[in-house]
Amino acid sequence: MAKSAARAKVKSMPLKKAAPKVSAKKATPRKPAPVKAVASRGPTAAEKQRFTLYGFATSGPTYTAALMLSLCKHPFSYMHVNLREGAHKQAEYLVKNRFAQVPALRDGQMVAVQSAAILMHLSSVLEKFEGKTPLEKQRVTEWLFWAWDKLAVPVFRLRARSRGTRQFGDEVRIMYDTEARAAISVLENELAKAEWIGAKKPSIADVAVYGVLRYAGEGGIDLLNYPHVSAWKKRFEELPGFATPEQLLPMESRLI
Ligand SMILES: N[C@@H](CCC(=O)N[C@@H](CS)C(=O)NCC(=O)O)C(=O)O
Incomplete structure (x- = not known):
C-alpha cells in the first residue's frame, strides 16, 4: 500500500474542547501509522497485484529484490527476462529498464531499476528494513x-x-x-x-x-x-x- 493510501486511512481524532496551549515541540504533526504487515491480515487483491519483478533466475541483483519482497512478506508477480536470448535489449524491455539489465520492479505505474535503488524504494514504501534514526x-x-x-x-x-x-x-x-x-x-x-x-x-x-x-x-x-x-x-x-x-x-x- 502506498504511504499516501496509508495516510488516507489514518482516522482523524475528534478535537477536544478548548484545547490547551501547547509548545511548538508538542505541536509537531503525528507520524501516520505504519502500513501493517501484509502477512498479519492476508494480502488484498490490490496488494497482490502491486509488484511485478522482471529478472533472471541466476541473477544476484534480481535475487536481492526478490529477497526483500519475501522478507517483507509481500507477494509479487515475476516476469522471466531471457538474458540468454537478449530479451533485455529489446525495445519492449528497454522502456522498463533503459540500462538493459535485470532487475526491474514495477510498482503500480512506475518502474524502479538498479537493485540498490529498488531496495531503497521498497523500504520506503513498505516502511520496513529502514534504519530507525x-x-x-x-x-x-x-x-x-x-x-x-x-x-x-x-x-x-x-x-x-x-x-x-x-x-x-x-x-x-x-x-x-x-x-x-x-x-x-x-x-x-x-x-x-x-x-x-x-x-x-x-x-x-x-x-x-x-x-x-x-x-x-x-x-x-x-x-x-x-x-x-x-x-x-x-x-x-x-x-x-x-x-x-x-x-x-x-x-x-x-x-x-
Ligand atoms: N547494478 C545493477 C546490476 C544489474 C546487472 O548486472 N544485471 C545483470 C544480470 S545479473 C544483467 O542484466 N546483465 C545483462 C547485461 O548487462 O547485458 C543492479 O544492481 O541492478
Whole structure:
C-alpha cells in the first residue's frame, strides 16, 4: 500500500474542547501509522497485484529484490527476462529498464531499476528494513553504496568467470579476488562490533550485502574464513521470510 493510501486511512481524532496551549515541540504533526504487515491480515487483491519483478533466475541483483519482497512478506508477480536470448535489449524491455539489465520492479505505474535503488524504494514504501534514526538511515545508505562500489563487482565477476559467462586471465582474476577479500575484511571488522550492518536491526544494508555474499562461494571465496561474516550470514538466513534464490526465482514467468 502506498504511504499516501496509508495516510488516507489514518482516522482523524475528534478535537477536544478548548484545547490547551501547547509548545511548538508538542505541536509537531503525528507520524501516520505504519502500513501493517501484509502477512498479519492476508494480502488484498490490490496488494497482490502491486509488484511485478522482471529478472533472471541466476541473477544476484534480481535475487536481492526478490529477497526483500519475501522478507517483507509481500507477494509479487515475476516476469522471466531471457538474458540468454537478449530479451533485455529489446525495445519492449528497454522502456522498463533503459540500462538493459535485470532487475526491474514495477510498482503500480512506475518502474524502479538498479537493485540498490529498488531496495531503497521498497523500504520506503513498505516502511520496513529502514534504519530507525536519521543516523542509522544514513549509515544504511552508505553501506548500500559501498556494496556496489567495493563488494558486488569483484564477487560477481569472479562468479561469472567460474560459470563461464565472463572470460579473463589469471592476472585479472587475482585482482578481483584481492578486491573481494579486502571488501569482506571491512565487513568482518564491522560485524565484529555489531550484529547487523549499519543499524541495530536488520536493514536493506543487510539485504544488499547478503544478495552478493550468497554467491561468494561460487566465486571461489570461502566465507568460513571470516567468522563474524559467517555468523551474520547464519543470523540473516534465520529471519522470517528468508528464502533462497531457487525458492524465489523460477526459470519462467509466474503471475499471481
Ligand atoms: N547494478 C545493477 C546490476 C544489474 C546487472 O548486472 N544485471 C545483470 C544480470 S545479473 C544483467 O542484466 N546483465 C545483462 C547485461 O548487462 O547485458 C543492479 O544492481 O541492478
